[in-house]
Amino acid sequence: MDVKKEAFMKCLGSTVRKIMEGIQVDFCGIQEIRMRVHTPLFIRYRGREYAVTETGGLTGDIGTAYRITRQDIKEAVELISNYSMYAYEEELRQGYITIAGGHRIGMAGKIIMDGRHIKTMRYISFLNIRLSHEVKGCATDVLPYLLDEKSRIYHTMIISPPGCGKTTLLRDMIRQLSNGSCEREGVTVGVADERSEIGACYKGEPQNDLGIRTDVLDGCPKAQGMMMLIRTMAPQVIAVDEIGNREDLEAMEYAINCGCRLIATVHGDSFQDIQDKPVLKSMVEKQLFDRFVLLNNRKKPGCVSSIMDGLGKVIWQQEGRRSCWKDLD
Amino acid sequence: MLEGFGLIMRIMGSICLVGGMALGGILTADRFRGRLEEMSGISRIFLMLRGEVEYHGLVLPEAIRSVGERMEGSLQELLMEIAGKMEDGSGQTFGVIWRSELNDYFAYSNLNKEDKKLLLSMGNHLGYLDKRMQTASIDLFLEEWKTEMEDSRKRLPGQCRIASCLGIVSGLLLAVIMI
Numbered sequence: 388m389d390v391k392k393e394a395f396m397k398c399l400g401s402t403v404r405k406i407m408e409g410i411q412v413d414f415c416g417i418q419e420i421r422m423r424v425h426t427p428l429f430i431r432y433r434g435r436e437y438a439v440t441e442t443g444g445l446t447g448d449i450g451t452a453y454r455i456t457r458q459d460i461k462e463a464v465e466l467i468s469n470y471s472m473y474a475y476e477e478e479l480r481q482g483y484i485t486i487a488g489g490h491r492i493g494m495a496g497k498i499i500m501d502g503r504h505i506k507t508m509r510y511i512s513f514l515n516i517r518l519s520h521e522v523k524g525c526a527t528d529v530l531p532y533l534l535d536e537k538s539r540i541y542h543t544m545i546i547s548p549p550g551c552g553k554t555t556l557l558r559d560m561i562r563q564l565s566n567g568s569c570e571r572e573g574v575t576v577g578v579a580d581e582r583s584e585i586g587a588c589y590k591g592e593p594q595n596d597l598g599i600r601t602d603v604l605d606g607c608p609k610a611q612g613m614m615m616l617i618r619t620m621a622p623q624v625i626a627v628d629e630i631g632n633r634e635d636l637e638a639m640e641y642a643i644n645c646g647c648r649l650i651a652t653v654h655g656d657s658f659q660d661i662q663d664k665p666v667l668k669s670m671v672e673k674q675l676f677d678r679f680v681l682l683n684n685r686k687k688p689g690c691v692s693s694i695m696d697g698l699g700k701v702i703w704q705q706e707g708r709r710s711c712w713k714d715l716d
Numbered sequence: 717m718l719e720g721f722g723l724i725m726r727i728m729g730s731i732c733l734v735g736g737m738a739l740g741g742i743l744t745a746d747r748f749r750g751r752l753e754e755m756s757g758i759s760r761i762f763l764m765l766r767g768e769v770e771y772h773g774l775v776l777p778e779a780i781r782s783v784g785e786r787m788e789g790s791l792q793e794l795l796m797e798i799a800g801k802m803e804d805g806s807g808q809t810f811g812v813i814w815r816s817e818l819n820d821y822f823a824y825s826n827l828n829k830e831d832k833k834l835l836l837s838m839g840n841h842l843g844y845l846d847k848r849m850q851t852a853s854i855d856l857f858l859e860e861w862k863t864e865m866e867d868s869r870k871r872l873p874g875q876c877r878i879a880s881c882l883g884i885v886s887g888l889l890l891a892v893i894m895i
Contacts, residue, residue, distance in 0.1 A: 469802075
């Protein structure tokens with residue numbers, strides 16, 4: 388069995404595991420599994436939602452679907468946390484746990500507050516298991532626009548709404564830059580992976596392929612992570628996901644002044660959208676970035692809609708479906 | 717002639733009986749001592765487990781394996797079995813694994829019914845709560861366990877004496893009745 392599939396199966400309780408083992412679809416196409424107590428088991432498969440029957444069949448009729456019990460959730464939570472909820476206090480406060488294989492499990496239930504802060508979560512009743520699938524090669528078409536004449540990466544910002552594949556694109560860019568190619572030497576990449584989304588580290592070991600010259604600081608706040616990487620690992624390129632606050636801006640300026648190249652992602656619908664946010668606007672005005680890559684999911688997740696230079700001038704624009712990831716077809 | 721032979725047989729039988737009953741008494745006393753040793757081993761397990769959880773932040777399977785590696789004999793086997801079952805991803809809950817492995821272990825154990833009950837109850841508390849509550853629940857268990865151990869330690873010399881004496885006396889009594 389595929390390692391990622393095996394890791395995913397291990398986080399399911401006996402009943403749901405049996406159902407998922409009997410499911411007759413391509414595992415690579417499953418994007419997420421939704422488990423909500425007393426409601427049907429749903430999966431999102433190739434962009435569409437299906438209910439799952441007790442025998443593992445996909446159906447649109449929720450009356451015939453298997454209904455998740457409290458025991459199913461209890462078992463899954465126990466397995467997801469490796470029988471050790473106490474070891475995931477911080478993750479529970481954030482609302483998700485990353486497991487082996489890089490899969491990310493979102494949880495919801497009763498929040499226990501400690502003053503103004505979230506202390507922990509009890510009575511977990513809702514799970515969203517987002518399966519991690521790498522899309523190797525998805526950055527191949529984009530990368531030539533992001534390299535200068537010496538084949539060094541420009542300071543690049545990937546802009547996209549949630550769920551459009553910016554982390555997947557970033558991950559593949561890291562992998563390709565780190566590994567190098569016939570035309571381009573590999574470079575040392577430092578990844579400040581605050582939410583374990585890029586490398587999906589499990590016990591410090593990246594579950595996703597980030598290349599042979601990549602160092603990952605897992606679970607470390609981005610701003611501190613960038614500083615630490617510069618001081619300790621001497622990266623030529625620093626990659627961070629979902630930047631947005633002033634501390635990030637300061638750390639990025641420091642990184643750029645240290646001679647590092649920067650790749651970052653940010654939530655946004657358009658170039659204009661990021662200019663409406665004070666911190667991001669300041670980054671644009673200071674011309675910290677030389678390239679902006681805009682993604683959308685109008686046709687499917689992962690479509691590059693345009694690439695702009697540091698001044699916001701479009702240097703490439705989507706035509707047809709050429710830039711969408713082939714692997715998601 | 718036959719009468720003399722019968723008497724010799726009765727005397728020999730009585731000696732065997734007294735010897736057997738005395739041995740039974742000694743073994744019972746040994747069981748009491750064994751229980752105390754076992755309790756002390758289990759107490760050490762939970763103390764180490766507490767350390768692994770609190771200071772190393774290990775997840776339960778790793779913590780149990782790590783403690784198991786430092787133990788010896790049947791307790792080591794027990795911990796390694798539990799850790800192995802948790803790691804193999806069979807989908808069983810911790811409570812189920814804990815109960816099933818402990819029940820196997822109890823077949824060869826010197827622990828009494830109350831000890832077993834207390835130990836089994838830990839299957840409902842380990843792994844579930846946050847770190848502070850986790851260590852607190854181990855502390856609570858250790859407190860109860862140590863009280864039980866102290867009682868047992870105090871009673872041990874008397875229990876051992878009674879078991880040995882009872883063995884010999886009951887053997888003698890039966891021998892007298894036989895002869």
